Amino acid sequence: MSVETTFTEGGERIALRDFTEKAYLDYSMYVILDRALPHIGDGMKPVQRRIVYAMSELGLNAASKHKKSARTVGDVLGKFHPHGDSACYEAMVLMAQPFSYRYPLVDGQGNWGSQDDPKSFAAMRYTESRLAAYSQVLLKEVAQGTVDWIPNFDGTLNEPEVLPARLPNVLLNGGTGIAVGMATDIPPHNLREVGGACIHLLENPTATLDDLCQMVPGPDMPTSAEIITPRHELRKLYESGRGSVRMRAVYEKEQGEIVVTALPYQTSGAKVLEQIAQQMQQKKLPMVSDLRDESDHESPTRLVIVPRSNRVDIEQLMAHLFASTDLERSYRVNLNMIGVDGKPQVKNLHQILGEWLGWRTSVVTRRLQHRLEKVLDRLHILEGLMVAFLNIDEVIAIIRHEDDPKQELMDRFKLSDIQANAILDLKLRHLAKLEEFKIKGEQEELDEERKYLEATLGSDSLMRKLIKEEISEAIEQFGDERRSPIVERGEAQAFSEKDLLTADPVTVVISKQGWVRAAKGHDVDAHGLNYKSGDAFKLACRGRTNQPTLLIDSTGRSYTVDTHTLPSARGQGEPVTGRITLPKGATIDAAVAGKDTDRVLLASDAGYGFVAKLADMTSKTKNGKAVLTLPKNAKVLTPQHLETTENKLLAAVTNEGRMLVFPVADLPELARGKGNKIINIPSARSAAGEEVLVALTVLGTNDMLVVHSGRQHHKLKAADLEHYRGERGRRGNKLPRGYQRVDRLEVIGTE
Structure with a gap:
C-alpha cells in the first residue's frame, strides 16, 4: 500500500514507499562504491586512498621525518574524508601493521599494536608516521596526468579518483569489507608471483587460468604458517572467485617439547594458549603438563607446549589442537571488487589480472x-x-x-x-x-x-614492453620470497572422549539380578564384593577404561556399554537395564571387552560357534544387535579371546566327558549367525538336554592343558593332546575316568 506525504508547501508529493526505497538504494550504492569495496586499479577503499594521498601532500614520504599521526588524520578529515577520526586512524593503523598488511603502506613509529592484540595501538596523539617506500608503487605517477581528479566533499579541493598503481595492489595486500548485500574478502598475495603472472599475461595474451595458477599457486599471508588447502581447491577458488583457505601453525620438536614458531594469519598467540589452558582445566588434555609463551623481539612467535611424557604421540596431540584451537584457521575468500566500469563484481584470477593490465595500459597511455x-x-x-x-x-x-x-x-x-x-x-x-x-x-x-x-x-608491442619493464622494476625493488608455504596436509581430527581416557585396567562385574559395576584392576575378588540382599556374583570380564564392554544376553544379542561410565565397585552398582533394553525374560549371560579389531570365539552349549570381530558385535543403540543365533534351549558360553588363529588349537569338552581338539582356523569368521559345528552332540541327546558343551579354551600347539574336575586336576601335555585331536565336528574322545565331569579348563603356556 502506498502512503503519500507532503514535505513542504507547494513541494513535491511522493509516496513514502518510493522515497524510502530510493533513499536506501542511494545509501546502499554509497556504501558499496565509496566505502566498503576496493577498486581493481589501486586495490584501495576511499579512506585508504585519501590517507595515502594526504600523507604524500604533507611531504611524508619514505625519506622524510615521521610526523604525529594526528596531523595526518586531521588533514584527511578536514580535506577529503569527513567521517570519524577513530575509524580513519584505525584504517591508517591497519596499513602500518606488518602482521596485517603483506606490504605495509605506512611506516609507523611508536605503539602500533601487536599480533596478539592488533587493536592495542596507542592513540594518534602519541604515534608518528610517514609513508613506506612501497607507497611509491601507488603514488609515483599521480601528478603525471594518469588519473581523473574529482572534487572533495566541499568542492574546495580535488582528489584523485584512483591512484595510478604500478602493481595489482588489490591482490598484493588484499582487503575485507562488508557493504549492503555484498562483502569482500581478498587474501594477500606474493608480489613476485603476481607480478610474474602479469608479465606472463602481457607476453602471452592467450594464457589460460591454469597457466596463471602455476605462477600464483595461492595466497601469501604476512605469516610463515602453512597453507594446507589442497591445490585443486585453490585452483577452483581462482576459477570462481569464491572459496576458502585453511592455514595451520608450524611447530618444531625441541628436547621433547613442542615449540610453535608460526601462527595463522590474524591469530593471537595469547588466545591460543588460553584455548589450550581451558582444555587442560576441563581435563580434556591429560597428555599436556605445561604451557609457556617465550615470544620476544627476536622470536615474535614461540609458544611452548610440554607433553606429560615422552610416550605422548606428538603428531596426534597436535592434530587435536589444530582441530580444536586457532592453531588452524579457515579464511573465507570472496574476490569482490569495483571494476574499471565502476561496478562491483566477483572476479576470477584471469579477469582480475586481465582487467588490471587493461587499466594499467590506459594509465601508462595517459602518462x-x-x-x-x-x-x-x-x-x-x-x-x-x-x-x-x-x-x-x-x-x-x-x-x-x-x-x-x-x-x-x-x-x-x-x-x-x-x-x-x-x-x-x-x-x-x-x-x-x-x-x-x-x-x-x-x-x-x-x-x-x-x-x-x-x-x-x-x-602495442612497445607499450607492453614498457609496462613489463616497469612491473619488473617494481618486482626488483619491492619483491620478496613467499612467506606462507603451500603444503599438503591431512585433515586434523580432535580427540573423542574415549581417546582422552587412560587405559587403566578394570574388571566389569555383573550380578545374578543384573546389576553392573566396574572395579579397578584385574586382580579383583569378584565373589567377595558386597551384593544386595538375595543377589550374588554371576560373571566378570577384564577390560580397560578406554575400551567398550560388550554384554551378550540369553537370546544371543550383543549390547555395548562405555566401560569408563560404569559405577564404581565400591558401591553395589546399578541395574544394567538402565543402560540397555533387554527382551522380556532375557538375562546377561556373557561379557567381553577389548579393541574393535580384537577377535573372539563365540559359541553356544549346543556345540556351534564361530570367530567374530568385536567391531561387528558393537551396537550403537540400547536395543543391541543380534550376533549369536541360539538353537532351542541353548545357552551362550563365555567368549574366548583370540590374539590370532594361526597355530592355535581349540579344546571343547561336553558334560559327558568327551573332548575334541582341532585348529581354531577351521572355524569361520562371521559377523553374525549360528556358526559351524564344534563338537558333535547327537540331536536326540541334545533335544533331551542330556549332553551339552560345557567348556571351551584356546591354546598354543606347545601349551599344557589342565582339566579341573572338582578338587582334582589332570595335566595334558602337547603329546597327550594328540589322543583328542580330530576334525572339527567329530565326537571327540572320552577323558580318563574321574575327570569326565569337567568344571573348567586351564592353559599353561610353555612358549
Whole structure:
C-alpha cells in the first residue's frame, strides 16, 4: 500500500514507499562504491586512498621525518574524508601493521599494536608516521596526468579518483569489507608471483587460468604458517572467485617439547594458549603438563607446549589442537571488487589480472600522452627562444623601443603568443652565449624523447614492453620470497572422549539380578564384593577404561556399554537395564571387552560357534544387535579371546566327558549367525538336554592343558593332546575316568 506525504508547501508529493526505497538504494550504492569495496586499479577503499594521498601532500614520504599521526588524520578529515577520526586512524593503523598488511603502506613509529592484540595501538596523539617506500608503487605517477581528479566533499579541493598503481595492489595486500548485500574478502598475495603472472599475461595474451595458477599457486599471508588447502581447491577458488583457505601453525620438536614458531594469519598467540589452558582445566588434555609463551623481539612467535611424557604421540596431540584451537584457521575468500566500469563484481584470477593490465595500459597511455604534450610545449618554447638568440640584438632593440614589444616580436619573427611571452620572461643572465648551446642540447634530448613517446604510443608491442619493464622494476625493488608455504596436509581430527581416557585396567562385574559395576584392576575378588540382599556374583570380564564392554544376553544379542561410565565397585552398582533394553525374560549371560579389531570365539552349549570381530558385535543403540543365533534351549558360553588363529588349537569338552581338539582356523569368521559345528552332540541327546558343551579354551600347539574336575586336576601335555585331536565336528574322545565331569579348563603356556 502506498502512503503519500507532503514535505513542504507547494513541494513535491511522493509516496513514502518510493522515497524510502530510493533513499536506501542511494545509501546502499554509497556504501558499496565509496566505502566498503576496493577498486581493481589501486586495490584501495576511499579512506585508504585519501590517507595515502594526504600523507604524500604533507611531504611524508619514505625519506622524510615521521610526523604525529594526528596531523595526518586531521588533514584527511578536514580535506577529503569527513567521517570519524577513530575509524580513519584505525584504517591508517591497519596499513602500518606488518602482521596485517603483506606490504605495509605506512611506516609507523611508536605503539602500533601487536599480533596478539592488533587493536592495542596507542592513540594518534602519541604515534608518528610517514609513508613506506612501497607507497611509491601507488603514488609515483599521480601528478603525471594518469588519473581523473574529482572534487572533495566541499568542492574546495580535488582528489584523485584512483591512484595510478604500478602493481595489482588489490591482490598484493588484499582487503575485507562488508557493504549492503555484498562483502569482500581478498587474501594477500606474493608480489613476485603476481607480478610474474602479469608479465606472463602481457607476453602471452592467450594464457589460460591454469597457466596463471602455476605462477600464483595461492595466497601469501604476512605469516610463515602453512597453507594446507589442497591445490585443486585453490585452483577452483581462482576459477570462481569464491572459496576458502585453511592455514595451520608450524611447530618444531625441541628436547621433547613442542615449540610453535608460526601462527595463522590474524591469530593471537595469547588466545591460543588460553584455548589450550581451558582444555587442560576441563581435563580434556591429560597428555599436556605445561604451557609457556617465550615470544620476544627476536622470536615474535614461540609458544611452548610440554607433553606429560615422552610416550605422548606428538603428531596426534597436535592434530587435536589444530582441530580444536586457532592453531588452524579457515579464511573465507570472496574476490569482490569495483571494476574499471565502476561496478562491483566477483572476479576470477584471469579477469582480475586481465582487467588490471587493461587499466594499467590506459594509465601508462595517459602518462605518455601527458608527457608528450609537455615535451611538445617545451620544444615549441625552445624553438622561439632559439629564434630570439639568433636575432638577439634585434630582439633587444624591439623590447627597448616598441610600445607593444610582444606583438612586434610575433609579427617580426612569426612567433606564437606562448613563444613571445617566453622571450619576454627571459632573465638577463640567460642571454649568455652558453645558453644557446644549452637550448640546442635540450632540443635534441626532447626531440629524442618525443620520438620515443610517439613510437611507444603508436605501437602495442612497445607499450607492453614498457609496462613489463616497469612491473619488473617494481618486482626488483619491492619483491620478496613467499612467506606462507603451500603444503599438503591431512585433515586434523580432535580427540573423542574415549581417546582422552587412560587405559587403566578394570574388571566389569555383573550380578545374578543384573546389576553392573566396574572395579579397578584385574586382580579383583569378584565373589567377595558386597551384593544386595538375595543377589550374588554371576560373571566378570577384564577390560580397560578406554575400551567398550560388550554384554551378550540369553537370546544371543550383543549390547555395548562405555566401560569408563560404569559405577564404581565400591558401591553395589546399578541395574544394567538402565543402560540397555533387554527382551522380556532375557538375562546377561556373557561379557567381553577389548579393541574393535580384537577377535573372539563365540559359541553356544549346543556345540556351534564361530570367530567374530568385536567391531561387528558393537551396537550403537540400547536395543543391541543380534550376533549369536541360539538353537532351542541353548545357552551362550563365555567368549574366548583370540590374539590370532594361526597355530592355535581349540579344546571343547561336553558334560559327558568327551573332548575334541582341532585348529581354531577351521572355524569361520562371521559377523553374525549360528556358526559351524564344534563338537558333535547327537540331536536326540541334545533335544533331551542330556549332553551339552560345557567348556571351551584356546591354546598354543606347545601349551599344557589342565582339566579341573572338582578338587582334582589332570595335566595334558602337547603329546597327550594328540589322543583328542580330530576334525572339527567329530565326537571327540572320552577323558580318563574321574575327570569326565569337567568344571573348567586351564592353559599353561610353555612358549
